[in-house]
Amino acid sequence: MRAVLALAVVAAPAALAGVLLLAVVEAALPVLAAWLTKTVLDSLSAPVTGTGSVLGPAAALAGIGVAASVLPHGAKLLHAELGRRVGLLAQDRLYAAVNSLTGLGRFEDPAALDRLRLAQQCGQDTPPQIVASAVGLARSTITIAGFAAALVLLNPWLALAVLLSAVPALLTEIRLARARVGTALTVSPLERRESFYAFLLGSVQTAKEIRLFGIGDHLRGTMRRDRKAINATHSRLDRRAALAQTGPAVVAAATGAGGLVWAVDAVARGQLTVGDVALLLSGIAAVQGGLAGIAVMVAVTHQHLLLFGHYLEVTTQPPDLPVREKPLPVEPLTRGLELRDVWFRYSAQHDWVLRGVNLTIPVGGTVALVGDNGAGKSTLVKLLCRFYDPERGSILWDGTDIRELSPQELRSRMSGIFQDFMRYDLSAAENIGLGDVAHLHDTARIRQAAAQAGMDGTLVSLPRGYDTMLSRTFAEEGAGDHDGVELSGGQWQRVGLARGLLRGAADLLILDEPSSGLDPEAEHEIHQLLLAHRAGRTSLLVSHRLNAVRGADLIVVLRGGEIVEQGDHDELMGRQGRYAALFRRQAEGYADAPAVPR
Numbered sequence: 001m002r003a004v005l006a007l008a009v010v011a012a013p014a015a016l017a018g019v020l021l022l023a024v025v026e027a028a029l030p031v032l033a034a035w036l037t038k039t040v041l042d043s044l045s046a047p048v049t050g051t052g053s054v055l056g057p058a059a060a061l062a063g064i065g066v067a068a069s070v071l072p073h074g075a076k077l078l079h080a081e082l083g084r085r086v087g088l089l090a091q092d093r094l095y096a097a098v099n100s101l102t103g104l105g106r107f108e109d110p111a112a113l114d115r116l117r118l119a120q121q122c123g124q125d126t127p128p129q130i131v132a133s134a135v136g137l138a139r140s141t142i143t144i145a146g147f148a149a150a151l152v153l154l155n156p157w158l159a160l161a162v163l164l165s166a167v168p169a170l171l172t173e174i175r176l177a178r179a180r181v182g183t184a185l186t187v188s189p190l191e192r193r194e195s196f197y198a199f200l201l202g203s204v205q206t207a208k209e210i211r212l213f214g215i216g217d218h219l220r221g222t223m224r225r226d227r228k229a230i231n232a233t234h235s236r237l238d239r240r241a242a243l244a245q246t247g248p249a250v251v252a253a254a255t256g257a258g259g260l261v262w263a264v265d266a267v268a269r270g271q272l273t274v275g276d277v278a279l280l281l282s283g284i285a286a287v288q289g290g291l292a293g294i295a296v297m298v299a300v301t302h303q304h305l306l307l308f309g310h311y312l313e314v315t316t317q318p319p320d321l322p323v324r325e326k327p328l329p330v331e332p333l334t335r336g337l338e339l340r341d342v343w344f345r346y347s348a349q350h351d352w353v354l355r356g357v358n359l360t361i362p363v364g365g366t367v368a369l370v371g372d373n374g375a376g377k378s379t380l381v382k383l384l385c386r387f388y389d390p391e392r393g394s395i396l397w398d399g400t401d402i403r404e405l406s407p408q409e410l411r412s413r414m415s416g417i418f419q420d421f422m423r424y425d426l427s428a429a430e431n432i433g434l435g436d437v438a439h440l441h442d443t444a445r446i447r448q449a450a451a452q453a454g455m456d457g458t459l460v461s462l463p464r465g466y467d468t469m470l471s472r473t474f475a476e477e478g479a480g481d482h483d484g485v486e487l488s489g490g491q492w493q494r495v496g497l498a499r500g501l502l503r504g505a506a507d508l509l510i511l512d513e514p515s516s517g518l519d520p521e522a523e524h525e526i527h528q529l530l531l532a533h534r535a536g537r538t539s540l541l542v543s544h545r546l547n548a549v550r551g552a553d554l555i556v557v558l559r560g561g562e563i564v565e566q567g568d569h570d571e572l573m574g575r576q577g578r579y580a581a582l583f584r585r586q587a588e589g590y591a592d593a594p595a596v597p598r
């Protein structure tokens with residue numbers, strides 16, 4: 001609760017103060033109104049009464065009525081403003097925390113993903129709801145205290161009975177709140193899967209396969225089954241809640257009814273006035289209604305707080321990878337990168353992916369990684385970027401362990417293209433400019449990078465040139481059919497490459513399958529371009545196209561996570577080992593094969 005209130009104080013101190021002030025005033029109004037009603041009724045029913053003694057309280061009562069009708073609108077306005085500001089700050093802190101994760105591990109851990117989903121669910125709405133509930137609780141407490149004092153004056157035992165009658169409802173609601181949070185946790189994986197199926201069924205990326213293989217109905221069926229399971233869990237809880245709430249409601253109603261009988265009898269015996277009865281009845285109703293409201297509010301707040309616990313867990317989680325409090329600055333690479341006896345597996349349950357890898361990438365040199373599918377090439381690249389830490393061994397940047405360095409600075413000295421590069425639903429200029437956000441709007445540099453990737457001509461001739469959206473998902477309404485365009489796979493690859501080339505001064509260029517989607521001529525052209533671009537730069541090239549890597553200074557063959565051979569093309573061919581076998585097999589594929597007889 002303290003964390004939420006601190007959030008509100010930082011986000012909107014004036015709105016919070018206004019909300020609290022109005023809550024106190026609004027809480028006092030019904031109590032004042034009840035006392036004034038009693039006074040008016042007693043004056044009117046007194047044997048001798050002058051209009052003077054009634055008019056004053058009646059006018060005050062009228063004033064309270066006006067205030068009670070105006071204040072809620074002001075309070076609503078302030079609450080809404082407070083909610084928006086608290087929600088904005090909470091959401092911003094959540095994504096700042098997610099963004100501060102150095103590695104990828106948490107994005108692959110199902111428990112962490114469930115927690116993140118719950119934090120996302122409650123990130124924007126829950127903190128304002130908790131603040132609103134806390135204010136509501138304070139307001140109800142003041143009103144109840146006022147009416148309870150009145151009841152104590154009229155009949156202390158009745159006051160005690162009314163207060164006690166609300167306890168079972170309070171306890172029941174708190175128990176139910178816990179159960180609701182438990183349910184939210186239980187259904188979270190199902191809901192995450194449901195969102196995934198919803199994405200599959202409604203996305204342009206998946207539409208082709210879903211139609212070709214006719215799997216839409218299968219996915220729809222699975223999604224329906226998951227939703228039914230979620231609904232069944234909620235129904236069970238609703239039934240349990242209805243049963244649990246009935247008993248406490250009967251206890252409260254019976255206590256109220258007993259109070260009414262006692263009051264009528266007391267009037268008959270001359271112990272109470274008509275005004276007293278009016279005060280007593282509104283007191284019982286207000287205390288019981290208020291306490292029932294408090295029970296629900298406490299339960300809802302409790303539930304929100306439990307959910308908010310996930311938000312706090314995400315926003316205050318320890319770093320996923322250890323980063324020194326004062327990391328060393330990353331100086332330009334002068335000697336090279338070295339992997340020293342690197343062992344890595346994705347988790348203790350997985351097999352080793354890299355097994356004692358020793359490798360040096362000298363400054364200014366091009367190292368090519370080749371090997372079978374699953375040999376560990378992309379994993380090695382990810383370790384160099386410090387998306388994971390080796391379990392044993394170390395990676396050295398000019399002799400310094402990269403765990404000692406600032407990950408952001410380290411990455412700012414790298415660039416390149418990943419095998420699964422992103423296709424952003426943004427303009428062509430932004431798709432390239434994101435490679436170096438400092439130059440997001442530097443058209444000249446963006447065009448230069450596009451030209452290096454052989455894409456400038458294509459992008460210039462798009463309907464809006466570089467401002468054309470490379471997606472039809474977010475095309476502006478009314479802009480016509482030609483606003484957004486879809487690029488071909490190879491064109492996208494060139495855009496991804498241009499993004500990687502934008503950071504021209506990067507110390508290490510990583511090219512993970514940069515030409516896999518290109519036609520043979522384009523591939524040749526891109527490799528010539530990259531060869532020129534790589535000259536004198538440190539680069540790491542991963543490719544299955546062995547013809548593309550033959551010019552590398554060092555070719556490293558990975559197999560089952562181990563380096564089985566390394567050398568330049570001629571050395572490796574001379575050795576007649578794994579590389580030579582792979583190279584020959586690929587070369588044979590291009591040799592003239594006898595025509596298949598008709």
Ligand SMILES: Nc1ncnc2c1ncn2[C@@H]1O[C@H](COP(=O)(O)OP(=O)(O)OP(=O)(O)O)[C@@H](O)[C@H]1O
Nearest residue numbers: 108346350353371372373374375376377378379380
């Ligand atoms: N995030 C991950 N979690 C668990 N295992 C993974 C993960 N990423 C890769 N692996 C496993 O690690 C092994 C090496 O994968 P990696 O992607 O590094 O191979 P690769 O040599 O790049 O293969 P390819 O040539 O097919 O791209 C594979 O067995 C793969 O299943």
